[in-house]
Amino acid sequence: MTKAIGIDAGGTLTKLAYVxxxxxxxxxxxxSNDLHAVTEWISKQPEIEEIGITGGRAExxxxxxxxxxxxxxxxxxxxxxxxxxxQLMQEGHQFDRSIITNVGTGTSIHYMDGETHSRVGGTGIGGGTLVGLAALxxxxxxxxxxxxxxxxGERQEMDLLVQDIYQGMDTPISGTLTASNFGKMGIDQTKNHPTENILATVQGLVGEVITTLSIQLAEQNQVEHIIYIGTTLNENEALKKIIANYTKLKKKTPIFLNDHGFSGAIGALLNIAANQNK
Ligand SMILES: Nc1ncnc2c1ncn2[C@@H]1O[C@H](COP(=O)(O)OP(=O)(O)OP(=O)(O)O)[C@@H](O)[C@H]1O
Ligand SMILES: [Mg+2]
Known part of the structure; x- marks a missing residue:
């Protein structure tokens, strides 16, 4: 019997968690643009007595x-x-301090220190941007x-790398880093690019912006681990690879949780029990 359910009603997706x-x-x-599907689902579970709810669409x-x-x-x-x-406890992670980067519709970045946290940054570049720019x-x-x-897809015909700028010279930073996402497009405008290359390059832009910001905030707060969550990572090995490679290059440790899209819903569910114990 499902008596309690956690709901995270986000800008794009409403997530549910229950036992x-x-x-x-x-x-x-x-x-989230079909909230009636959510309420219909819940109305078919008459045994539900308690709901924990969070997210921008909670109201x-x-x-x-x-x-x-x-x-x-x-x-x-x-x-x-x-x-x-x-989730960290379930998956056997031991550290207490970390950056948490939530790649939802937009991206929100937090500093976690044990049970406390503070919002340290964010960017409008997120999963919504990935879908929006891809669609456009x-x-x-x-x-x-x-x-x-x-x-x-491949990105080398669209992104301008550091080594593309520093021709025949030593590069001041790694030559294979992106100097300008989509930067080649303004230089050679004659080429037609396959759809999969455009999509890979959009994904590269989103992944690199998120990771760059997360790394800077990890450095500022002197933490080693960056936990990347959000449904934008779903089944998305290419995005995770972009994020992981860049994070490791900057000597930080990327963490991807198993159910990375559901932290908010799981937290809302746990909060019911916490309230009952008060
Ligand atoms: N089935 C899907 N439908 C739509 N978007 C999906 C789907 N699966 C993955 N995504 C990606 O996940 C993103 C939404 O992630 P998430 O659910 O974490 O955000 P949200 O909680 O709705 O938004 P926010 O936290 O910013 O309010 C979408 O922008 C899209 O890139
Ligand atoms: Mg969210």
């Missing part, structure tokens, strides 16, 4: 859930931290189609 009758954690997501979902007796709201960043701490440049709107095609 089923076999004691297993079940995770699901729905598009909208709450309004649609009038029949549920007990709704516990938790601020998004608190829920995310609770969820991340639980190729006409492909579906996230899964975008990442599948990006996987087989």
């Amino acid at each position: 089923n009758e076999f004691g297993e954690l079940v995770l699901e997501h729905f598009p 909208q979902v709450k309004d649609l859930l009038k029949s549920v007796k007990s709704i516990h709201y938790i601020v998004e960043f608190e829920a995310t931290l609770k969820g991340v701490r639980y 440049t190729t006409g492909i709107y579906n996230y899964n189609d975008i990442i599948k095609q990006a996987q087989s």
Whole structure:
């Protein structure tokens, strides 16, 4: 019997977390532009008595859930931290201090120190940008189609590397780093580029901006680990590789959690129990 459920209603996706009758954690997501699908799903589970809820669309979902007796709201960043701490413990990680980079529709970056946290930065470049720029440049709107095609694309005909600028000279930093994302496009405008290359380059831009900012904030706060979460990483090996390689190059340790999209929903679920124990 599912008595309690955690909900993270985000800008793009609404995530649910609950423990089923076999004691297993079940995770699901729905598009946030179809909140009625979420409430319909919940109305079909009459045994649900308590809901923990977070995210920017929480108030909208709450309004649609009038029949549920007990709704516990938790601020998004608190829920995310609770969820991340639980996931770190489950996966056997030992460190206490870290940067948490949540690549959602936009990207929000936090400094975690044990049970406390503070927001240290963020950028409007996120999963929404990946889908938005991909749609604008190729006409492909579906996230899964975008990442599948990006996987087989190449970036060297579009991105300008440091070594492309420093021709015949020693480079001041590694020559294979990106000097300018899409920088070759303004120099040679005659070429037609395959869709998968455009998508790979969009993904490179998003991944590198997020990672650059995360590394700088890790340096500022003198931490080694950067935990990258958010549904933008879903099935997205190419994006994870961009993030991981650049993070390691800068001598930081990237961490990808198993259920990286569900930290907020898991945190909202855990918060119900925390409230009951008060
Ligand atoms: N099935 C899917 N449908 C839409 N987007 C998806 C899907 N799977 C992965 N994504 C990617 O995940 C991103 C949303 O990630 P996430 O669910 O973490 O954000 P959110 O919580 O909705 O947003 P925010 O936290 O900024 O309010 C999308 O922008 C897209 O890049
Ligand atoms: Mg979110």
